[in-house]
Amino acid sequence: MKAITKKWIYLAILSLVWGSSFILIKKALIGLTPLQLGALRTLFAAAFLLLIGFNSLKKIKRNEWKWIVISAFLGTFFPAFLFAFAETEIDSAVASVLNSTTPIVTLLLGALVFSIGFSRRQLVGVLVGLLGSFLLIWVGAEVNPDQNYLYSGFVLIASVCYACNVNIIKRYLQNIPAIAIAVGNFVVLIIPALIVLFFSEFFQQPFTTDPLILESLGYLAILAVVGTGIAKILFNKLVQISTPVFSTSVTYTIPIVALMWGVLDGETFTVFQVLAASLIVFGVYLSNKRKKKNATH
Template sequence: MENDKKKWIYLLILSLVWGSSYILIKKGLLGLTPLQLGALRITFSTIFLFIIGFKSLFTITKAQWPWIALSALLGTFLPVFLFAYAETEIDSSIASILNSLVPLFTMFLGYVIFKIPFTGNQVLGVLLGLAGGAILILKGAAVNPTQNYLFAGFVVVAAFCYAGNANIIKSKLQEVSSKAIAVGNFSIMIIPALFVLLYSGVGELDYTDTVVVESLIYIGVLAVVGTGIAKILFNKLVQISNPVFSTSVTYLIPVVGIFWGLLDGELFTYIHFMGAMIILLGVYLVNRKQKKDQRLSRSF
């Protein structure tokens, strides 16, 4: 199958998987702390990836390992804890919408670090995206006075981390297989994750409590499908397309995230909708360059 067709299939699968991740995090937090959830998610994912792809580690060169390590930090290690802490205070649907800032940050970092030129439309897109995020955070806090919307900042930081990771994979790890990148990432993360797990109080959990058991099941599913398999698919998507297109999965993630949030009784008002639409308009403007402005792009 041609890459042009494959990338859209990967994009759809990732949107469904990652759009469902936010509700799984929410459910996992019912019986686990953010530190326990993040460390267990990494541990479960590592076990799964080692089973299916340990041999791929030997295809990574010495020069590529520093980039694998930085990709691990930005693409998974920091975000899993940031999202877990964020969802202790904000709804899963709001977290999924704020994650739509990733393509905007991807374009920004691509220019600042890798000197990729951008257009006036993309500048407008970034500004609109940030404005939509501000509306979502500030007005959302008024709608949900019992929630601390300062925790939404954790999602914004995580989105920035994801953007950095996408640029690293495309510019520095293009020759490494998607499976090797994923397995390499987790081979590095497992040691610090186990230290976090050791000091998170996981040994003191009541494993006869059905809430704890259900939370572990939710995180197990999230780790294998939402992290392990999804990381391989995302790495491949970046390699066969480009960083901005691959992070455009955030177009569809909020739709899935909001669907699960509404089913779980979360409040979603016209203010949330307005903020989401402004963010997605910004993402659309940023992505227009990839289709029709390649010849007309100008540096700023």
């Protein structure tokens, strides 16, 4: 399968998986606190990845572990808690839309910090997609005026973390198998996650008898295994076979899936939101459209 086709397949799968993650976070928060959710999400995903990919750790060289550690905290640990806190005050769909700022931050950081270039078409495509995202935020704010949008700042900080992480993977971890990066990330995070979970008062709760906690743990298990473990492997591979801008453009298509889940969950979805979502998709297409080759080639 050609890399061009493969990267679009990865993008579609990640859009579906991560677009569903926001509603899973919302459901898990019914019986768990943000600290408990972030810590357990990390630990569940770590257990799953170690089970399927422990042997891949040998592919990581000693001098590469520092980047694995940085990638772990920026790409997984901090965002897991930031999104959990954000969704205590804003809708899951709004959080997914705000996450769409990741590509433009990735583009700027890649150019200014990591010396990764970009084309004018990529910049235009990113800006078009970002415009679509802002339109979705604007409409969402009108439909749901009671949300505390100060908590949107948590999502924006998470977007910066994601942008740094994708540039680190592209620049310093390009030759490491995607599953090795993912497993290495979560090996690093086991102890920090256990510390957070211990101080979150999770073990003082009657989670064996409280149906809300048991239900939340069920949602969390799906979120951790599929939305974190499997998705992390796919995303690492996507970064390696494409550009940082393309790989983070998944955050433009995620809100479309998240909004669909919102409709199924009883949230309002307007025609204007459909148009804004279409603009997002066009931005992704534009930023990744290949230049035409000469007819003689």
